[in-house]
Structures are given as C-alpha cells and as structure tokens.
Amino acid sequence: MTASFxxxxxxxxxxxxxxxxxxxxxxxxxxxxxxxxxVPGTAYSVDAATGILSFAAGEIPAVGALVEAGYEFDxxxxxxxxxxxxxxxxFDAGRIPTIPLTEVLA
Numbered sequence: 001m002t003a004s005f006x007x008x009x010x011x012x013x014x015x016x017x018x019x020x021x022x023x024x025x026x027x028x029x030x031x032x033x034x035x036x037x038x039v040p041g042t043a044y045s046v047d048a049a050t051g052i053l054s055f056a057a058g059e060i061p062a063v064g065a066l067v068e069a070g071y072e073f074d075x076x077x078x079x080x081x082x083x084x085x086x087x088x089x090x091f092d093a094g095r096i097p098t099i100p101l102t103e104v105l106a
Contacts, residue, residue, distance in 0.1 A: 001060045005067055007051040022051040026072040033068050034061045046071075076104040 007022035007030070030046045032039040032053065043059035046052070053069060061067055080100035 001063055003060045004052055004054045007046070007053055007069055007071065007073075009073070022071070022073045024048065024074040024076065025051050026074060029070075029072040031070045034065050036066070036068075077101040078104055 007025055009020045009022055011018055011020065025046055025048060027046075027048050030053070032044055039059070042056070044053055044055045047054075051073075053067075055061065078101065080102040084099060085097070
C-alpha cells in the first residue's frame with residue numbers, strides 16, 4: 001500500500017497532454033477523495049513545500065484505489081526582463097502594457 005503521493009495536475013488538449021508536479025499547494029485548500037468518497041482532513045497531511053500528500057496510519061488507501069485531490073497552488077515566477085516601460089502620458093492614467101514573467105522551475 002502507498003501512504004504518500006505527489007500532487008500533480010494534468011493538462012490535456014487535442015494536441016496531447018502533460019503532467020505538472022505540484023510543489024506549492026496553498027495551505028488549507030487541499031481536499032482528497034478515495035474512490036470518489038471524501039476523506040476527512042484528519043486522515044492526511046500535505047507538505048506545503050513539496051506537495052507530498054501523506055495518509056495517516058490506519059487511513060492508507062487500498063491497493064488500486066483511485067486517490068484524487070482538488071487544490072489551489074502557487075507558481076513561482078520571476079521578472080523576465082530588467083526594465084519595465086511605463087507610459088505616463090496622462091498623470092492619473094499611467095499604463096504598463098505588459099510585465100513579462102518566467103516560471104522558476106525547481
């Protein structure tokens with residue numbers, strides 16, 4: 001039996017799909033079900049830094065059980081450029097056309 005699972009998100013479209021490993025789930029947002037039945041929050045814990053879901057002793061799902069989770073997650077990013085151009089043509093209506101960001105991969 002598996003007691004720990006990595007949270008993942010699968011993206012799918014007509015061209016194919018890919019799976020993202022979730023490493024920063026937002027605390028308090030993770031909801032878990034086993035074979036479609038909600039699991040109480042006392043039956044598991046989630047590491048907010050690694051995204052590892054761990055079931056408590058006595059709560060580990062049976063082999064072959066479908067474990068699903070719903071959650072929010074953060075994506076670390078950084079600025080992609082060193083300079084941001086701002087248009088201040090009108091004093092009260094400053095405009096920043098775009099702020100390019102790049103995902104920081106762990």
